[in-house]
Amino acid sequence: MSWSEIFTITSALLQGLGTVLTMFFVTMLAAMPLGFLLTLAGRCRIAPIRWLINAYIYVMRGTPLMLQLFFIYYGLPFVNDFFKMALRSAMVCALLGFVLNYAAYFAEIFRGGLLAVEKGQYEACQVLGLNKVQTILSIILPQMFRVALPSITNESITLIKDTALVFSISVLEILYYAKAAVTRTGSVVPYVIAFLIYLILNSVLQLFFNWLEKKTAY
Numbered sequence: 001m002s003w004s005e006i007f008t009i010t011s012a013l014l015q016g017l018g019t020v021l022t023m024f025f026v027t028m029l030a031a032m033p034l035g036f037l038l039t040l041a042g043r044c045r046i047a048p049i050r051w052l053i054n055a056y057i058y059v060m061r062g063t064p065l066m067l068q069l070f071f072i073y074y075g076l077p078f079v080n081d082f083f084k085m086a087l088r089s090a091m092v093c094a095l096l097g098f099v100l101n102y103a104a105y106f107a108e109i110f111r112g113g114l115l116a117v118e119k120g121q122y123e124a125c126q127v128l129g130l131n132k133v134q135t136i137l138s139i140i141l142p143q144m145f146r147v148a149l150p151s152i153t154n155e156s157i158t159l160i161k162d163t164a165l166v167f168s169i170s171v172l173e174i175l176y177y178a179k180a181a182v183t184r185t186g187s188v189v190p191y192v193i194a195f196l197i198y199l200i201l202n203s204v205l206q207l208f209f210n211w212l213e214k215k216t217a218y
Helices: 003-042 047-062 065-078 081-086 090-116 119-127 132-169 174-185 189-215
Strands: none
Touching: 003 047, 003 090, 003 132, 003 174, 003 189, 047 090, 065 081, 065 090, 065 132, 090 132, 119 132, 132 174, 132 189, 174 189
């Protein structure tokens, strides 16, 4: 295969890069706050709320993401007309599935981060006269984030790789274009190029989080 053909295939695959980046940033920006809210709700004193949150996290973490995408894309539109109208776009279904799934994982990560914060921190905040909001935002969150950062890094890298799953509900991303190129050329080179694209993305992401860990180490 000539270099011009490789360049043409790479250009075609990069058409799906926008989808991957959109999936990544929207999921991170929506799932992390939602996950933190789930963590707080899971610590609620009202038992039915705790049970509901724990059941949600259990189901989302205990079933395959691809199955959840299938349920949202193929199943929910049959429930009523609202879902049929709201979920007409495969991309919307993919984003919804990813946000709901990753929020459950981030909820567990943040729960572990909160458990790592010593109870004495809360008592010290009370002595200083800080209210609950000030305590969480100024004292607890920075410490929780520092503890949770390695796990957040792992989930972020997994997220980049999981974006390939949206190919299963006809979202046009890198793997979709790679398969089309393989079918057209009869060569596995497009898969190798897709492999390298994902590897580069995750390498850049790893470098970013390594820098972030150093910045938050002290």
